[in-house]
Amino acid sequence: MSNNQTLDIAEVSRHSGVPASTLRFYEEKGLIISVGRQGLRRLFQANVLQRLELIALGQNVGFSLDEIGAMFTPQNVDIDKKLLLEKAAELDQNIQHLIAMRDGLVHAAHCPEPTLFECPKFLKILRITGKAKVKQEKQKKKPLQSGG
Amino acid sequence: MSNNQTLDIAEVSRHSGVPASTLRFYEEKGLIISVGRQGLRRLFQANVLQRLELIALGQNVGFSLDEIGAMFTPQNVDIDKKLLLEKAAELDQNIQHLIAMRDGLVHAAHCPEPTLFECPKFLKILRITGKAKVKQEKQKKKPLQSGG
DNA sequence: ATACAAGTTCAAGTTAACTTGAGGTCAAGG
DNA sequence: CCTTGACCTCAAGTTAACTTGAACTTGTAT
Numbered sequence: 324m325s326n327n328q329t330l331d332i333a334e335v336s337r338h339s340g341v342p343a344s345t346l347r348f349y350e351e352k353g354l355i356i357s358v359g360r361q362g363l364r365r366l367f368q369a370n371v372l373q374r375l376e377l378i379a380l381g382q383n384v385g386f387s388l389d390e391i392g393a394m395f396t397p398q399n400v401d402i403d404k405k406l407l408l409e410k411a412a413e414l415d416q417n418i419q420h421l422i423a424m425r426d427g428l429v430h431a432a433h434c435p436e437p438t439l440f441e442c443p444k445f446l447k448i449l450r451i452t453g454k455a456k457v458k459q460e461k462q463k464k465k466p467l468q469s470g471g
Numbered sequence: 472m473s474n475n476q477t478l479d480i481a482e483v484s485r486h487s488g489v490p491a492s493t494l495r496f497y498e499e500k501g502l503i504i505s506v507g508r509q510g511l512r513r514l515f516q517a518n519v520l521q522r523l524e525l526i527a528l529g530q531n532v533g534f535s536l537d538e539i540g541a542m543f544t545p546q547n548v549d550i551d552k553k554l555l556l557e558k559a560a561e562l563d564q565n566i567q568h569l570i571a572m573r574d575g576l577v578h579a580a581h582c583p584e585p586t587l588f589e590c591p592k593f594l595k596i597l598r599i600t601g602k603a604k605v606k607q608e609k610q611k612k613k614p615l616q617s618g619g
Numbered sequence: 620a621t622a623c624a625a626g627t628t629c630a631a632g633t634t635a636a637c638t639t640g641a642g643g644t645c646a647a648g649g
Numbered sequence: 650c651c652t653t654g655a656c657c658t659c660a661a662g663t664t665a666a667c668t669t670g671a672a673c674t675t676g677t678a679t
Contacts, residue, residue, distance in 0.1 A: 333655075343656085344638060352636095362645055363657045373594070383568050388636070404580045411576035418569045421562055424532050428559040432552040440521060449524045480626075491626085492668060500666095510675055511627045536666070 329358065329366040339375045354378055354392050385417075423451050477506065477514040487523045502526055502540050532558050533565075 332343045341349075349355045350365070355374050357365035374395075381391040427448030436442040480491045489497075497503045498513070503522050505513035522543075529539040542554065575593045584590040 331656085342638080345636085347657090348637060363643095364645090364655085365657090380568070380572070382636095383565075385569075407576045407580040411573045411580065414569050414573040414576065418566055418573065420531075421566050421569065424528075425559050425562040425566065428532060428555045428562065432555040432559070439525075449528055490668080493666085495627090496667060512625085512675080513627090530666095 329368060330371070331361075332365050332367070335367050335371055335375075339372055341375055341379075349375075349378070349388075352388060352392060354388060354395065420451055424448055427451075477516060478519070479509075480513050480515070483515050483519055483523075487520055489523055497523075497526070497536075500536060500540060502536060502543070532562055534558065 330338070332346055335341070335346055336343045339346075346355065347365075350357055355367070355371050355378075358368050359366045378388070378391055381394070382388070386394075427445060430444050431439055431442065431448075434442045434445065436445075439445045478486070480494055483489070483494055484491045494503065495513075498505060503515070503519050503526075506516050507514045526536075526539055529542070530536075534542070538554070579590050579593045582590040582593065584593075
């Protein structure tokens with residue numbers, strides 16, 4: 324356990340759903356920081372939970388841990404804004420493609436054509452796919468505590 | 472080179488943009504087939520190109536190569552459509568995430584706060600997105616600890 | 620016939636994001 | 650004091666999807 328200001332690794336893990344091993348890994352990568360030790364044991368500030376949410380979100384939208392780490396460093400503040408708009412535009416492109424693909428999949432699932440290759444709409448998606456390399460999230464399951 | 476009916480690996484690679492090494496890898500995985508050999512050299516039918524597009528599409532919407540391979544086998548025709556719809560739903564979740572992220576980025580780019588993560592509106596958007604996280608059933612591995 | 624570019628096999632290496640294992644430390648309880 | 654459990658470190662293992670390397674064979678041009 325920890326005092327009322329800090330969390331130990333088990334508490335962070337419990338609150339965030341992120342395994343302790345991953346928390347150590349993230350710390351080693353510089354994605355989160357521990358604010359001290361109690362003996363050997365890491366102590367975290369409560370805001371690490373927010374940080375972890377951001378990391379998870381970043382991953383969900385397709386950023387690598389390295390990219391996420393880069394976004395956390397405040398040195399880049401000046402170029403940040405420009406970068407952000409670039410990223411936003413990039414994301415927007417991806418969104419358009421994903422929407423087309425999603426619609427295509429839904430269509431394909433209901434399409435009466437004997438083979439998908441005879442379905443014009445599906446062929447259209449193939450063409451979209453050929454043009455756009457969409458960065459895709461790795462569907463990862465979050466270990467939820469059914470803590471009730 | 473090959474005759475007018477077939478393509479050699481270099482031709483397939485050139486037309487598809489997929490490296491020869493990857494084509495061999497895909498063949499080993501059963502994702503594509505070569506229709507014979509000329510000496511040692513693989514010969515492919517032209518429709519392998521369509522197959523490759525399909526593989527690329529599958530990857531872009533988040534299927535693993537194994538899943539794609541499974542979809543090519545005729546046994547699974549029934550679950551095919553189910554899988555497609557599942558992927559469409561996943562994709563839709565992704566789209567929601569991306570939209571939130573994009574909006575967050577755009578806002579952050581115009582937000583006066585010194586760093587991205589000091590912008591409350593941005594954080595709020597991220598938190599909303601965090602809750603929209605996909606809950607999935609398919610559990611490959613046993614539940615993780617998180618000591619407690 | 621000879622050179623050589625392009626094909627082949629098979630094994631091992633690569634990257635990302637973690638997980639697992641071995642071996643060690645410390646606070647609390649019996 | 651001794652055990653136990655949660656923590657620690659560091660190294661190695663894991664999975665996906667390929668890539669690279671070494672050593673070998675073959676088609677084609679000269």
